[in-house]
Amino acid sequence: MESNSVPVAGPVIEIKGLHKTYVTTDGRVDALSDVNLTISQGDIYGIVGMSGAGKSTLIRCINRLDTPTSGDVLYQGRSVTAMNRAQLEATRRKVSMIFQQFNLFMQRSVAGNIRYPLEIARVPSDKADKRVRELLKIVDLEDKLNAYPSQLSGGQKQRVAIARALASEPEVLLCDEATSALDPMTTQSILALLQDINKRLGITIVLITHEMAVIRQICTRVAILDGGKVAEEGPVDEVFVHTQSEAGKRLFGILPEAPDEDPDMPSLRIVFDGASAEKPIMSNLIKESGIAINILSANIRHLGGRQYGQMLIEMPSGPHEKETVVAYLTSHGMTVKEVNTK
Amino acid sequence: MSTDQLVHLLWTGLLETLRMTIPSTLFAYLIGMPLGVLLVVTRQDHIMPAPRFNAVLGTVINFLRSIPFIILLVLLFPVTRVVMGSGIGTRSVIFPLIISAFPYVARMVEGSLNEVDHGILEAAQSMGSTSWQLIRKVLIPEAMPSLVNGAAICMVTILGYTAMASAAGGGGLGTIAIIKGLNMRQSDIMYSASILLVLLVQIMSLAGAYSTKRIDHRNR
């Protein structure tokens, strides 16, 4: 996996004090409450959260498919909420979007789908044809030019949707659960494609998902959304290693309620903050100390020969055991926190 | 009546029926189609929300649709005379047929357009489409198979109305079946005209269903 370093660049999208309240017959739903985010040029910006956290609402406010109740979204410093129709239409050509359900035009061929953004921008026919072929090449579907969406697999459909979204030469690509309807293998190939588009074409990507794995795999920054609020935000490696919020811990699969089960067994949360992956630290610890350590949950990822992630362990009570373990782990470059029994 | 005479009578009737049905359907669509589009796109959750307008339009269309054709034919008589130059005859009956059918067409079109997945429209919106582009390049083409099916149904319905047009001297197969066949007790004329009408309806329905399937790219 390549490192996710980003060149320093200015903000493309700024979300400022965004609120969205839906009023339904059952009452009011505060889908977003005071969301503030800055998405910079070249980012693959992940927005993660449980179902109903407000992710779709947030991304839809960026291109004004939804209108915020209050607050603002700035695109290249210009208020999206204040734009008139013509300005909004022009902005939407520069801020494309793909969807979980692909949303292809079913009565248009693959070529016809990709051509649509060019048609509405009145690109001359011969130029449009050429562009369609280029785009099909980018998404690796050159042989499907004349196929219809109903003849394609889910992954192929999403590729067509991506090609269509790229037709207007956008600066930003919004992805709302773009891989959530796909199997793991296909998800990998779509994520690779998105990463490629980000690198090669310099397109800023805003990616919504409920899967932490997707964030870890391609995102540079992440915002964790919980109940319409940003629980945590920052570079992916940092947020991943120093998870602060309850929502984050839940999404990372660290189980804060585990210690309740056995109060006599102290639990420790170990943070792998780029420790060398060469040595099997945990097994060495068990071997050398002879302490029976029980691993409750682990979520470790290897990035460039180093380990990132967290592990939750429990061990027999006694100050001696705990001290030994903490000392050993600390000396091997790990951060150890006692998990407070609630 | 000789076979030749019968064939001639039926052929004339068939042409008259088509001369009423086809222009009526076309004009009913000319009026009903835009209204059907408006019924859909001005809904609160659609691409050009205008809920008050939508409610008024819906009410007017329901009102017009609730007037039975035969009543409308009579009520419209003075207007028909002014618009068509005459109150009776094959050509004149087209006017009440259009007035009677366009609200029906509007609802039919509305139903077809409602089948278009909202996500597809949102995708097109997200690409910076104008409302007009959404309607012309997405909403209508995506609904086309269903619209064609609806058009066939509308045509068959209007064909049914033409049989009642005999009340206004409309002519056609319906008139032949009723006046010559039923009233003058010539059962061969009545049955052959009726069978021809049934065949016509069958052909239109089948053609509609076939075209609908042909142009639909969704299931292959």
Ligand SMILES: Nc1ncnc2c1ncn2[C@@H]1O[C@H](COP(=O)(O)OP(=O)(O)O)[C@@H](O)[C@H]1O
């Ligand atoms: N059009 C709507 N009308 C009413 N409530 C809505 C609407 N869209 C979303 N919501 C509500 O807003 C909240 C956030 O929804 P959403 O943004 O779709 O969440 P996510 O994409 O994170 O699953 C949910 O409680 C949802 O029920």
Ligand SMILES: [Mg+2]
């Ligand atoms: Mg969602």
